[in-house]
Amino acid sequence: MAPTMAVSNYDISDFVLHKGHGVKGLSETGIRTLPNQYIQPIEERLCMTKVVPQDSIPIIDISNCMEDPKVAEAICNAAERWGFFQIVNHGIPIEVLEDAKEATRRFFGLPAKEKNKYSKDNSPSNNVRYGTSFSPQAEKALEWKDYLSLFYVSDDEASALWPAACRDGLLEYMRKSEAVVKQLLKVLMEKLNVTEIDKSKEDLLMGSRRININYYPICPNPELTVGVGRHSDVSTLTILLQDDIGGLYVRDLEDNNSWIHVPPVKGSIVINVGDALQIMSNGRYKSVEHRVVANGSKNRISVPIFVNPTPNDIIGPLPQVLATGEKPLYKEILYSDYVKYFFRKAHDGKATVDYAKI
Numbered sequence: 001m002a003p004t005m006a007v008s009n010y011d012i013s014d015f016v017l018h019k020g021h022g023v024k025g026l027s028e029t030g031i032r033t034l035p036n037q038y039i040q041p042i043e044e045r046l047c048m049t050k051v052v053p054q055d056s057i058p059i060i061d062i063s064n065c066m067e068d069p070k071v072a073e074a075i076c077n078a079a080e081r082w083g084f085f086q087i088v089n090h091g092i093p094i095e096v097l098e099d100a101k102e103a104t105r106r107f108f109g110l111p112a113k114e115k116n117k118y119s120k121d122n123s124p125s126n127n128v129r130y131g132t133s134f135s136p137q138a139e140k141a142l143e144w145k146d147y148l149s150l151f152y153v154s155d156d157e158a159s160a161l162w163p164a165a166c167r168d169g170l171l172e173y174m175r176k177s178e179a180v181v182k183q184l185l186k187v188l189m190e191k192l193n194v195t196e197i198d199k200s201k202e203d204l205l206m207g208s209r210r211i212n213i214n215y216y217p218i219c220p221n222p223e224l225t226v227g228v229g230r231h232s233d234v235s236t237l238t239i240l241l242q243d244d245i246g247g248l249y250v251r252d253l254e255d256n257n258s259w260i261h262v263p264p265v266k267g268s269i270v271i272n273v274g275d276a277l278q279i280m281s282n283g284r285y286k287s288v289e290h291r292v293v294a295n296g297s298k299n300r301i302s303v304p305i306f307v308n309p310t311p312n313d314i315i316g317p318l319p320q321v322l323a324t325g326e327k328p329l330y331k332e333i334l335y336s337d338y339v340k341y342f343f344r345k346a347h348d349g350k351a352t353v354d355y356a357k358i
């Protein structure tokens, strides 16, 4: 049954959450009024008077990032000042980016019954999960977003478990982004006096990867809800591909009350520092709050790759950072405990990183 304005809240939850239609299915019924479950408290909606249109996160041409110290400097400065930047001339072919977006549209274009085979209750593996909002059990108000989250273990596991509709395009995007991730981490680590990235350091920085695909359908009352609420990522670095719609906003660290739009730039990739890197750098690189608004006239997709420590790593400020006598700001913590803490609550700004503070 397709929900109408007359159906109860229970029916909407059943349709969206349990039957797997997601907010995409709800949007496609032509629903004209936002259901109550999606109405966010006023303080969680983005008020456009808080957006500074003349400001922008840096756009960095990284074609010479290993040779030109000015490029390395720009990357490190952006990670300290903004926690976010966009990269161009990164070497990932444009067709690979287009194929990843096409793969995303193909998956969300499947019938609800097919997508629901990957829901938390039905998925053959914890590593493959289709869902909606962020953490519906814990949230007072739901978010206007559907997602598929894929934890990468191996190509063989992906072949066996990831949905065929999107698997190949997403795997290729992951493969092609690996060299970029390594370059960025090398540059960021050198500034922290970490000059050698051996196998155990590489695992600590990028030993696990998760690729999410996000779908934000047209929303009947976009000003009353959010696509994604205020949060910082729990990753080391996030590599985000967005389409040409826009809607991602980043908190301005120098004016805590202001938000800055991340405009779509053709062929570019958005990079942001995650909590794990903020903790390892003892607060030098910033994992900055960001959020996505809902859109009243266009569907939007995005494809973040979360580059993480391995779940069984202990993360804490790196010894090279503390060698100068700097006081540690964060305790040592098992990374999977950190991530579980993040997933078990609603989006709540920077509260996850506060959990690791001394």
Ligand SMILES: COc1cc(/C=C/C(=O)SCCNC(=O)CCNC(=O)[C@H](O)C(C)(C)COP(=O)(O)OP(=O)(O)OC[C@H]2O[C@@H](n3cnc4c(N)ncnc43)[C@H](O)[C@@H]2OP(=O)(O)O)ccc1O
Residues within 6 Å of the ligand: 126, 129, 133, 134, 147, 149, 150, 151, 208, 210, 212, 228, 231, 233, 234, 235, 274, 306, 308, 309, 310, 311, 335, 336, 337, 339, 340, 343, 344
């Ligand atoms: C979805 O919308 C989002 C997502 C994000 C994500 C931002 C990131 O930075 S993701 C990068 C996270 N890092 C990793 O995945 C690498 C480390 N991984 C691990 O430590 C583990 O794989 C694990 C994530 C802790 C899961 O371990 P497992 O033993 O399988 O534990 P579970 O009991 O299954 O899960 C624990 C808890 O988390 C919930 N959960 C698990 N996976 C997801 C997921 N992909 N999406 C949402 N929630 C997930 C799970 O339901 C469990 O909670 P319960 O309450 O059900 O017990 C940013 C913004 C977004 O809007």
Ligand SMILES: O=C(O)CCC(=O)C(=O)O
Residues within 6 Å of the ligand: 212, 214, 228, 233, 240, 242, 248, 290, 291, 292, 301, 302, 304
């Ligand atoms: O869709 C976007 O632009 C950002 C999504 C996001 O912040 C996330 O998935 O962690």
Ligand SMILES: [Fe+2]
Residues within 6 Å of the ligand: 231, 232, 233, 290
């Ligand atoms: Fe995020």
